Amino acid sequence: DAGITQSPRYKITETGRQVTxxxxxxxxxxxxxxxxxxxxxxxxxxxxSAAADxxxxxxxxxxxxxxxxxxxxxxxxxxxxxxxxxxVYFCASSELLAGNNEQFFGPGTRLTVL
Amino acid sequence: GQQLNxxxxxxxxxxxxxxxxxxxxxxxxxxxxxxxQDPGEGPVLLIALYKAGELTSNGRLTAxxxxxxxxxxxxxxxxxxSDVGIYFCAGQRGSNFGNEKLTFGTGTRLxxxx
Numbered sequence: 001d002a003g004i005t006q007s008p009r010y011k012i013t014e015t016g017r018q019v020t021x022x023x024x025x026x027x028x029x030x031x032x033x034x035x036x037x038x039x040x041x042x043x044x045x046x047x048x049s050a051a052a053d054x055x056x057x058x059x060x061x062x063x064x065x066x067x068x069x070x071x072x073x074x075x076x077x078x079x080x081x082x083x084x085x086x087x088v089y090f091c092a093s094s095e096l097l098a099g100n101n102e103q104f105f106g107p108g109t110r111l112t113v114l
Numbered sequence: 115g116q117q118l119n120x121x122x123x124x125x126x127x128x129x130x131x132x133x134x135x136x137x138x139x140x141x142x143x144x145x146x147x148x149x150x151q152d153p154g155e156g157p158v159l160l161i162a163l164y165k166a167g168e169l170t171s172n173g174r175l176t177a178x179x180x181x182x183x184x185x186x187x188x189x190x191x192x193x194x195x196s197d198v199g200i201y202f203c204a205g206q207r208g209s210n211f212g213n214e215k216l217t218f219g220t221g222t223r224l225x226x227x228x
Contacts (some may be wrong), residue, residue, distance in 0.1 A: 035218075042117065042202060043218040044155070058215060090156050101148075103216065105156030 003027070004108040006091050014114050019078045021109050023091030031094045032074040033103060034058075034066065035088040045092065049074055081113045120203055133190040135222045143205030146179050146186040147216065151200045159227060160201075161215050163190070190224075193196030198226050 005023040006099055013019050023032065034046040035058075047060030047066040055066050063085060066079045074093075088110050092103040120137045120189035127133060137146070145164055163179035163186060170177055176189045186203055190218050203219040 033215075040220060042120075042220040044206075045215055048215060092156070102159045102162065105158070107154070107156055 004091060004104055004106040006045050006089075008109060009107065010110050012112045012114065013081050015082060016080050019081050019111065020029055021073045021076045021078075021089055021091075022110070023076070023106060025072055025091075025093040025104075027093065027095070027104075028071055029093035029095045029104075030071070031103075032068065033092040033094075034064070034076045035090045035092065036060065036085075037090060037108075038087050046076065046089075047105075057070065079110075081111075084110065085112050086113045087111060118203055118205055118217055118219035120222055122218070122222060124225070125191050126224040126225045126227055127193055129193060129195060133193055133197070133224060134187065135203075136185060136187045137203030137205075137219045138185040139205060140184070141207075142183040143207055143217075144183065145206040146177070147173075147204040148177050148186070148188050149202045149204060149207070149218075151198070157202055160204075182220075193224075193226060195226055198224055200224070214227065 007022045033048040035043040037043050044060050046064050049055045049068040052071050088108050090108045091106040094103040118137050118139050147162050148160045151157040152210050161177040166183050167181045168179040172190045178187045200221045202221050204216040
């Protein structure tokens with residue numbers, strides 16, 4: 001039972017380069033989320049998706065692009081990376097169940113933009 | 115975007131002590147969740163609260179949903195070394211039948227002094 005995985009776990013890139021962070025879940029959960037975690041800010045939602053081909057902006061979407069062509073995958077792309085996007089990125093998934101709002105998180109990707 | 119005010123930001127305690135932390139908001143939430151994050155990993159759900167005034171326990175952990183719907187508390191009794199980590203509160207405005215976005219607190223870092 002692989003659960004939810006993220007790749008790569010660590011990435012160093014340069015300003016202006018395009019970077020894609022991958023997220024894959026094996027539960028067929030409907031909902032998937034991307035967060036960034038920074039000191040003093042906790043977890044902030046970047047984008048989320050309610051189902052394949054349905055995505056919506058979160059709190060801090062600028063500079064990021066997402067897609068959801070398949071239920072199990074939810075890649076996050078930084079089209080032109082900036083230093084302010086240095087952060088730890090977490091993907092999460094959840095299912096629409098009455099009385100259950102648990103989001104399951106991946107292990108995170110630590111991204112450094114030089 | 116809104117963030118939840120979580121306090122204290124950090125705690126240094128001795129093994130065996132009890133721990134208390136809280137989370138407050140200027141607006142109402144219909145669901146409160148408490149997560150724990152171990153170093154290098156994603157957050158894991160500890161307790162979910164769905165009703166104002168609700169008091170829920172999970173082993174040595176007890177959490178309460180504030181009666182005003184604007185706050186929540188987490189207590190850990192008789193702390194042990196594996197309690198070390200960062201604790202996050204999260205609030206959701208939707209009903210417990212939905213999967214709306216979560217708003218996270220800034221976290222409480224718990225350290226146990228030998």
